[in-house]
Structures are given as C-alpha cells and as structure tokens.
Amino acid sequence: MNVITCYKIVPDDQDIIVRDDRTLGLEKAELEIGQYDLPAIEAGMQVVADAGGKVSALSVGPKLLENSKLKKGVLSRGPADLYLVVDDSLAEADTHQTARTLAAAIQKIGDADLVLCGEGSSDLYAQQVGPQLGELLGMANINAVSKITVEGDKVIVERTLEDEVEVLEVSLPAVISVTTDIVQPRIPSMKEVLSAGKKPVTQWSLADIGLADNPQTMETINTLAPELAERKQIIIEGDSEEAVNELWENLRQELQ
C-alpha cells in the first residue's frame, strides 16, 4: 500500500497581529505544519502499520517549505520520505492551483493507492483541496472520514456528517480527507527527530512536474481584520454578592 499524505505549512494564527489599518502582520507568526494535516499523517502511519506499505509526505508551496526544521518536523512523524514542489508563485495559490499542483506531483511520484488530506488548511480552511484533488486524479474521492480500515483492494471508512455516520466502501486508489477525530497525532520521540534528518527528500519545480502553466482561478482582493462593534463596557470589579447583584440586574434586563 503506497500512501501519500498531503500537508500545508501555515503561520501559527495565535501569533498573528492586527495592525491599525486592520491589515494582518504575519512576520512574528511561527511556521508550522497545518494542525488539520497532522491527523492525516498519523492516519497514514496507522494504515501502513495494519496493511503494510509506505507513507510518503507531500507539500507544495513557496520557498519556505525548504526550511530544514519544517522538513524534519514532518518526517519525524513517520513518513519514509518527503516530496516538495517549490515555487514562490504558490504562496498565494487558490485551491484549484494547489489541487492541480498536488495532482501533478502525485502522478509523477506514481503508484499511489491512497492519498490522505486533512479536512482543511488551518489558515484559509476552505476544505476544498482534497475534494478537488480526488476529482483531478479521477480517483474515488470522499471527505469527513473519521475511520479507515483496509480490506483487500478497497477501504472501509466511516464518514461523520452533520447528523449521521455513513459506513462506506471506497475502491482504491482513493483520495480521502480525514477529520481531526480520526487519530491523535504523535509527539515525535528524540529518536524519530534524529532519524528524520536522514530520510530522503525530493524537491521539484513546477516545470519538473509539467505544470508551468497553472493560472489563478480566483482573486483575493484584500484580507482585513473585521471592524469591531462599539460596546458599553460596563465592567464591575470583584465577585462579592453586591457585585453579582449588579451584574444580575443588567442580565435581567437583557432577558426581558
């Protein structure tokens, strides 16, 4: 079983600052593996632990992917090798451009039985790359998967929808987008971190994967922090009975 898990490098959104003109400052934000992608990597490791085979990690994006700490970060979580498609034009890639780039890379890697994606990226969270990728590759394609069991040449998955759970038989090869509930991602051991540096990394350009022409399908005109509403800001200090009484009077008015 050849498993490819896709991931995105994103800024830690806890460190994003809002400037006075409502634009965002990302300079201080540390880069990390998307938090929704970590369970997909771990789910891939579980699949090969049960059914045998190999997990490869794959990411497409700008030059910052080359950061050795980030490369070790993903490899320390289990994958045997890593593939990167690096081009600075991918920094602002829309979901179609990302899916097309991943599809071309997966075709070049070859022989994929199962491609795993997180349920969305933790920065833009469109939840679209997995569904588009599956269609572009012409593979079985399903999202919201919370459990995967390999059975011969297919997988049995549980899909958690808004108010029901489906059990589905999915033929291979397949692209599956998984939820964060599927498995708790590991915290890499020191041994895993040390061995990660020795694992093979293959880096391609867009030309290497035959994708020199990959135009934008969507424009982002601007990204601004929302304007905050004016608030009364009547703040009472202390948790004495008197203070709570005052809060209660305010609450009581609101409840009428």
Next chain:
Amino acid sequence: MSAIKNVWVFSDKQDILAELCAGARQLGEKVTVLLIGNQSAADEAIKAGADHVYLMGELDDSRMVEDFLPTIEKLVAEHNPDLVMFGNTKRGKLMAGKLAAKRGTSVLADVIEFSEDGTCKRRVYGGAAISTIKSNAEVAIATVGGGVFGPQALDESRQGTTENVDFVATESKVKCVERRAKAGATVNLSAAKRVVAVGRGFADKEDLKMAEELAELIGAEIGCTRPLSEGLDWLPREYYIGVSGVMFKPDLYIALGISGQIQHMVGCNQSQTIIAVNKDKAAPIFKQADYGIVGDLYKVLPMLIEKLKSGK
C-alpha cells in the same frame, strides 16, 4: 463573476436550501433549484424563492446524495448559470469541490456575504480576518452556510416551474453500506438567540455543568473556545465558536472564563449584547463586552444561577 443574473442552488439539507433560495432571490434575477426529492419538495422550494426547479429524482438505498453530481454537472454545462451555491454541509463541500475541479476553477468557500459587484467575503485565519474574493470563472461555484441570508418567511402564493430531468448514472467508486444516526447531541449555534460560551477559565470538564445549568435556565445553547473542543476534547467540534463558516448573531452572548482572543471574538462579534465573566481584569474580552464582572466564575456563576432560579 460580474453581475449575477442566474443563481442556482443545491443543498442536501432542507433548512439551508430554503435560506439559500431566499438569499438567491436577493442576489439574482432568476433562482433555479437543483432538487433531490418529489413535487411537494419542489413546491416548498418555490415558496422559499425558486423560479424554476429541476427534479433530479429521489434518494434510495442504491443512490447517495453525491451520486447526483453528474446530473448537476450536465445541467450546469448546458445552461451556464452565473453562480451555483451549495449549502456548506460536508456533502455540499465535496460536491462543490468536485464540480469546480471538473470545470477548472476554485470554490468560493463558506461565503458570508455576497456583493453586487460579484465579490464576496469569507473568514480566514480562524476568523481573525475576512478576505474579499472574486471568482474568475464563467460559472462561479460557492458554498454558503445557514444563517448567512437567514431564514425568510415562505410566500405561499409564489409561482414557479418544475422540470423533471433524467438521472445521469455513472459507476460509483464509493458505496454506502450502512448509515446510522450520530451519537451525541446536535447543536445549531447559528440559529441560537442566546449563547453561553465557556473557555479555559473552567478547571475541569465536570464544572461545565454550571454553565449548562445557566444555559438551560435562560434557554441558551452552549458554545466554547477552540482549546475546549480541540485540545481538551471537553465538547464536540460543533460547539466551537470561531473557524466554521456559520454566521453567529445571538441576541445575548455570555462569555464565561474566556479571555477574548481575536480568533474567538470574531465568532461572537455580531452578538447584540455581550456579557463577560473573567477573573483577569486585563482580559481582552472586557474591551468587547457590554457588561462584565472581574471575578471568579466559580463564585459568580452559582450566585447567578441562584438568582435566576429565585427570580430575584
């Protein structure tokens, strides 16, 4: 996407479908619904705002909702509407993505506002910011959640047309072998008038019972901050206020033990009134609150519950 004339709507959830029909009325000149169901469901869609309904057939054990996508693809290719809106359920997101890939474009995902100039808005960075985006495609494809347009009254006298279309069969690579109700409570925060939200100020999962009691007394839904649903697993993901595309505009929002990071505040920013309980005077939540108390929620909450019970 420039001027929007023809808007098409699909959703596997009846309530979202009705909202999108009403919203599509405000956006475009002609509203067309892609429907899985029977004539009476089509009549409902017309009352909600549809001018035309394509009846694609009904669900049965052999057909998943997703199996109707080839029929949708064919109709879209034949008629080239300006905008196709999918309700942003899990199924809606998958189907929108597959359709977009087929047509060589992206999806305008979880749109929270459409403008007349063809641009639209969506939340990014966990809600810390809003991007204004625009599709370059001839047929723009979007996912839109319940609450964006809000529920509208049905117009019983509205007239529309219904057309039966042939189901386009394809070999499905995904087969449903079992379907069961999801365990645990479902929550519909986007429709809630009152919300009691809990944060890291609670030391133990057991203590959330106090918040639940308060919520029950005032008829509120429970919501939480990200760490409680994603780090601690105290509450399911559906309770988490921030990242999803669901709009959230309650009349009253009570924040208990929530510091008020921007990612969370954006989720509740549209609340009419915000009340905050937090022991840290410097917590950012107080800058965004109408009423607040700087105190220990373990003292404040039992007193408030007592007062609610006694009514004094």
